[in-house]
Structures are given as C-alpha cells and as structure tokens.
Amino acid sequence: MKSTSAGGVSGYTESYPVDGIPENSGRFVVRGGARLAGDVVLAGAKNSALKLMAASLLTPEPCVISRVPRITDVFTMVEVLRSLGVAVDFEGDELRIAAGDGLSDCAPYELVRTMRASIVVMGPMVARLGRATIAMPGGCNIGPRRIDFHLRGLEKLGARVEIEHGFIKLSCDRLRGAVVPLDYPSVGATENLLMAATAAEGETVIENAAREPEIVDLAEYLSSMGACIEGAGTSSVHVQGGRPLHGTQHQVIADRIEAGTYLIAGAVGAGDVTVHGLEPHHLELFLTKLHLMGVEIQEGKHSMRASRSGPLRPVDISTLPHPGFPTDLQAQVMVLLSLADGTSIVTENVFENRFVVVDELNRLGAGITTSGHHAVVTGPRALTGTVVEAPDLRGGAALVIAGLVAEGSTEIRGAHHIDRGYEGFADKLTALGANVTRVQADETPLARTTGASARTLR
Ligand code: UD1
Numbered sequence: 001m002k003s004t005s006a007g008g009v010s011g012y013t014e015s016y017p018v019d020g021i022p023e024n025s026g027r028f029v030v031r032g033g034a035r036l037a038g039d040v041v042l043a044g045a046k047n048s049a050l051k052l053m054a055a056s057l058l059t060p061e062p063c064v065i066s067r068v069p070r071i072t073d074v075f076t077m078v079e080v081l082r083s084l085g086v087a088v089d090f091e092g093d094e095l096r097i098a099a100g101d102g103l104s105d106c107a108p109y110e111l112v113r114t115m116r117a118s119i120v121v122m123g124p125m126v127a128r129l130g131r132a133t134i135a136m137p138g139g140c141n142i143g144p145r146r147i148d149f150h151l152r153g154l155e156k157l158g159a160r161v162e163i164e165h166g167f168i169k170l171s172c173d174r175l176r177g178a179v180v181p182l183d184y185p186s187v188g189a190t191e192n193l194l195m196a197a198t199a200a201e202g203e204t205v206i207e208n209a210a211r212e213p214e215i216v217d218l219a220e221y222l223s224s225m226g227a228c229i230e231g232a233g234t235s236s237v238h239v240q241g242g243r244p245l246h247g248t249q250h251q252v253i254a255d256r257i258e259a260g261t262y263l264i265a266g267a268v269g270a271g272d273v274t275v276h277g278l279e280p281h282h283l284e285l286f287l288t289k290l291h292l293m294g295v296e297i298q299e300g301k302h303s304m305r306a307s308r309s310g311p312l313r314p315v316d317i318s319t320l321p322h323p324g325f326p327t328d329l330q331a332q333v334m335v336l337l338s339l340a341d342g343t344s345i346v347t348e349n350v351f352e353n354r355f356v357v358v359d360e361l362n363r364l365g366a367g368i369t370t371s372g373h374h375a376v377v378t379g380p381r382a383l384t385g386t387v388v389e390a391p392d393l394r395g396g397a398a399l400v401i402a403g404l405v406a407e408g409s410t411e412i413r414g415a416h417h418i419d420r421g422y423e424g425f426a427d428k429l430t431a432l433g434a435n436v437t438r439v440q441a442d443e444t445p446l447a448r449t450t451g452a453s454a455r456t457l458r
Pocket of ligand 1: 046047048050116117146147148149150151184185186187188189321327328350351352
C-alpha cells in the first residue's frame with residue numbers, strides 16, 4: 001500500500017493511501033451460538049485520541065500520546081497531520097507528534113472527506129497560524145452532520161469565515177476571547193472552540209458546552225500543555241487564552257463505546273464479560289439500562305462486569321448528549337432489546353438517519369419498525385444468519401453482535417466501517433470465546449465457504 005508519510009517513521013505500517021479508506025475492505029464472518037466469557041482490556045478512546053492529535057498542532061514542541069488505538073480513523077488522522085507538514089511517529093500504542101514551525105495552512109480534500117473528525121484541526125490551525133483552509137468534511141452515513149456551530153463559534157472569537165468551492169477558509173489577525181453560546185452541546189464544536197480559545201486573547205466562555213468524558217480528557221491535555229481551563233465536563237467552560245503552549249505527555253482515556261459494545265456482546269448470549277481500564281461513571285446510564293434489562297452489573301474502580309443468567313426485559317431508551325444514553329451504543333443495544341420479552345421504544349435524539357442498520361437487523365430476524373426518530377423493537381426474536389452489509393461503524397458492530405446469537409453463519413460486509421473504530425475486534429471477541437473471523441475482500445464469500453477457508457487478518 002502506498003504511504004504518504006514523509007519518512008523517518010518507525011513502527012507505523014498501516015498507512016492509508018492518500019485517496020482514502022478502501023471501499024471494499026473485507027468482511028466479518030460470525031458463527032453464532034458461543035457463550036462469551038472473560039476479560040477485555042480496553043483500547044484508548046477513538047473520540048478522544050483524534051482530538052488530542054489535533055491539539056498537538058497548538059505547539060511546535062513534541063507531544064507524546066499513549067494508549068492510542070490502532071484503528072483506521074487514527075491512521076487517517078496521522079495522514080491529515082502529515083499532510084500539514086507535521087512529523088508523526090506511531091510505535092505500538094504511542095504517538096509522537098511534532099508540529100514544528102513549518103505548519104501548512106491547508107488540509108486536503110482527499111483526507112478530510114474520508115473522516116468528519118478531521119474538522120477538529122480547524123480550531124488549532126487558525127489558533128497557530130491565523131488562517132486555515134479545510135475541505136468540507138465527510139464521515140459516517142448518519143445524517144447531514146453540519147458544522148455551523150463550529151463556524152459561528154470561531155467567528156465569535158474573531159475569525160473570518162468564507163466557504164468557496166467546497167473549502168472553508170478561516171482567517172484572523174488575532175483571536176479574541178468571547179462568550180460563545182452553543183445552540184446544542186455539540187462535541188466537535190466544543191472541542192474546536194476549546195482549542196481555538198487557548199490562543200484567544202482574554203477569557204472565552206463556551207456556554208451549553210458538551211460534557212462528554214472526551215471533552216474532559218482534551219481539557220486535561222491542553223492544561224498539561226500550559227492552557228488555563230476551568231469547567232470542562234460542565235456546560236460552562238472557561239478558558240483564559242493567550243498563554244504559550246508547550247509539549248506534553250498524556251495517556252488517552254479508555255474507550256467507553258468499545259466497553260459498552262463488549263458488555264452487550266457478552267449479554268446477548270447470556271455470557272459473563274469484564275472490561276478493564278474505564279471508570280464506570282463514564283457509562284452510568286448505559287449500565288443502569290443493562291441492569292433494568294436483567295443483566296447483572298458489577299462495578300470496580302476501573303472495570304465493569306456484565307453477566308446474565310435469566311431472561312431479558314424490555315426497556316425504553318432515549319439517546320442524548322452525555323450524561324444521557326450514548327447514541328454510539330444505540331445500534332448495539334437494539335440487538336439486546338430484540339432478544340427481550342416485550343416491546344421497547346428507542347428514541348434517537350442526536351443524529352438523523354441513525355436507524356440505517358435496522359433493515360439489516362431485520363434481515364437477521366429482528367422485529368424493528370421505525371417512524372421518524374423512534375424505533376419500536378419487539379421481542380423475543382430468534383435470529384438466523386445471512387449476508388448483511390454494515391452501513392456505518394456502530395451499525396456494523398451491532399451486526400457482528402447479532403451474528404453472535406444468530407443460528408448458523410452471518411457474513412457482515414463493509415468491514416472497513418468497523419475497522420474505523422474497533423482495534424482487533426475479531427481477536428478480542430475470539431479471546432472471549434466467540435467464533436468470529438475477519439476475512440479479506442478477495443477471499444471466498446460465505447455462500448461458497450465451508451468455514452475453514454476464512455483467514456484472520458489481525
Ligand atoms: C461526536 C463523536 C460521535 C458521537 C457524537 C455525539 C467524534 C469523532 N465523534 O461527533 O461518535 O456520536 O459526538 O456524541 O468524536 N450539529 C449541528 N451543527 C454543528 C455541529 C453539530 O447541527 O455545527 C448537530 C449534528 O448534525 C448532530 C448533533 O449536532 O445532529 C450532534 O453532533 P456533535 O455532538 O457535533 O457530534 P460530532 O462531534 O460530529
């Protein structure tokens with residue numbers, strides 16, 4: 001595979017070509033019926049690591065970030081940083097990023113279109129350079145994901161914003177602190193503004209800020225670089241800007257969405273799974289809902305165990321910004337609800353089009369109907385394996401989980417969606433006792449395989 005790296009890189013072999021993630025990158029094959037039991041050591045949070053990488057642009061000095069997940073979204077962000085002239089070294093789970101003094105002011109379309117999260121380089125770039133040109137982002141197929149809050153907020157801090165030929169152009173003489181009220185507690189907008197505000201003269205107050213644990217992690221990272229931030233994790237974040245930022249070292253928080261995914265994977269087959277590395281309060285409402293469904297939860301200081309011996313009960317779920325139920329676990333939990341005896345209503349309040357996986361779950365035997373942003377999940381249903389297509393990252397994980405309890409084999413195509421956010425997904429599930437294989441794009445399809453020809457990639 002052609003790499004875009006600038007050389008001098010060791011230990012980083014999964015470079016993506018500059019034209020993005022391959023569309024047909026293989027599939028997962030799952031043979032259902034295994035009971036999952038055991039322990040999972042969680043990787044670092046994707047949604048934090050990507051932002052810490054962007055924040056590293058705020059200083060010319062080297063920054064070292066550990067517990068970085070080896071997933072394609074991180075590889076894409078590595079390429080985004082390199083395209084800006086930044087030196088990046090990715091060894092094991094440790095990233096070393098040195099933005100230096102020759103930072104480019106243009107993030108290319110070929111990379112930004114493959115991952116919406118690349119838009120978080122906007123705030124640090126305008127903070128460092130006083131200008132930035134960034135392609136309009138792409139990303140998951142879960143509704144029209146706008147960036148108006150990011151842009152309005154940056155304008156409040158003094159940036160001029162122009163949109164031309166699919167590119168956003170930002171410029172300013174100097175950013176100035178301001179009160180920035182967000183229409184909605186957008187995670188990405190809070191992060192972009194937080195990073196830009198570290199360079200803005202005087203005080204910035206982000207009101208109605210997102211309260212996700214990843215925002216707190218970013219604020220801690222920026223503080224360790226010398227920024228002055230108060231209130232991260234609350235809806236009012238105060239930044240005293242204009243201080244010079246320096247290099248730092250930091251460990252990414254564990255991935256709460258990965259944690260929830262494995263806890264559900266265990267619960268669907270009446271298993272017993274413990275995830276390690278995460279403080280349970282990051283998943284409070286999710287754990288409460290599992291408990292209400294009949295899953296026994298045991299919390300440690302940095303671990304959570306979910307086990308089940310009895311039947312599942314239906315519960316209603318409404319996704320909301322943190323500390324509400326995470327939208328990134330909505331698809332996976334619908335599999336569990338499909339096995340519960342009764343009717344559950346799932347309301348998606350964060351993204352439009354986030355029920356795109358429902359048709360595929362129904363092809364496996366689930367009984368889910370949708371109307372607008374509500375889904376009615378009727379159970380218990382016996383699932384049966386077939387060939388399905390992952391529509392996006394979390395929907396893809398939900399289909400793999402459904403395959404764990406489906407009779408026979410399930411082939412989940414579009415594995416590149418799942419690779420975006422789960423490090424070693426097949427390996428971790430296999431270690432818990434699942435029969436899951438990651439198959440290359442050019443290998444024999446399920447219809448013609450005996451099961452023995454499937455080859456594990458990682
Ligand atoms: C982040 C996460 C994603 C998670 C989401 C909500 C990353 C890389 N991704 O996405 O996994 O599902 O938070 O927890 O961290 N919106 C606007 N205008 C804007 C910004 C957002 O209308 O300027 C809308 C979006 O269309 C969406 C909602 O606000 O409907 C939430 O978006 P936001 O919180 O910004 O999510 P992301 O940061 O994109």
